[in-house]
Amino acid sequence: MKLTHRDDWHVIVEIAPRATHIPLSALGFDLGDRDLDGELDGLPFEITVSPRRLGDLGGGITMGDRLISRDVDAAYRARCEAMLTAMLRQPHVKSGRVTCKETHTCSHCDLGWEVLSADDVLDEANCQDAYSVEGEPVCCEAGIDEFRTEHGIPTLADAAAVTR
Structure with a gap:
């Protein structure tokens, strides 16, 4: 039987700089001098955002993801969907999607799942x-x-x- 494992969840959003003015400080460039401030301009580009681990409770307190959720895949998907929804509300975010890495293995031998074409x-x-x-x-x-x-x-x- 084919088993599917999902991990490495991400939210990928496309930023359209010309849709609105984005201050450089929004990207973490705090140049400290108003004369050096500028705005992002150019072609649309993508950024990838990784969600915080389910077991990261903040303040240096962590535990295994399986202790937080019985369905880790669904919990990560929900967290990423919520992040994407919040990001899509921003005027400079053109589009977005949730992705993850899927691997398929055999339930009997744990080898990678391959089939005859x-x-x-x-x-x-x-x-x-x-x-x-x-x-x-x-x-x-x-x-x-x-x-x-x-x-x-x-x-x-x-x-x-x-x-x-």
Whole structure:
């Protein structure tokens, strides 16, 4: 079975400097002298904002994310969506999106999840047997057997018995 793991949550927003005047101080450039103050101008650009960890309670107090939430992915998604909503209220924010890194692994062997493509099936060297089909995992026998059972295809052991 394919397991999906999500981490490295981010909010990415596109800033359109010409939509409004953005003081340099808004980006942390406090030059201290009014004569040196300026405004950001130019083409739209993106910035990436990482949310604070769920377990960061402030004041140097931290704990594991799983102690804070039973559904860490949903909690990070909600936190990022709230950040994005707040950022989109600003006149210089043109658009935005929430992203995360997804990795897929096999529940049986913990290897990266890979499946046979339509082109792979055409080459017998990529197939376990004549019953191999597009979408079948390639990581381990347990994964292949589970997939085949779900799709009504003979398992590797059953297919081997038929060919004897």
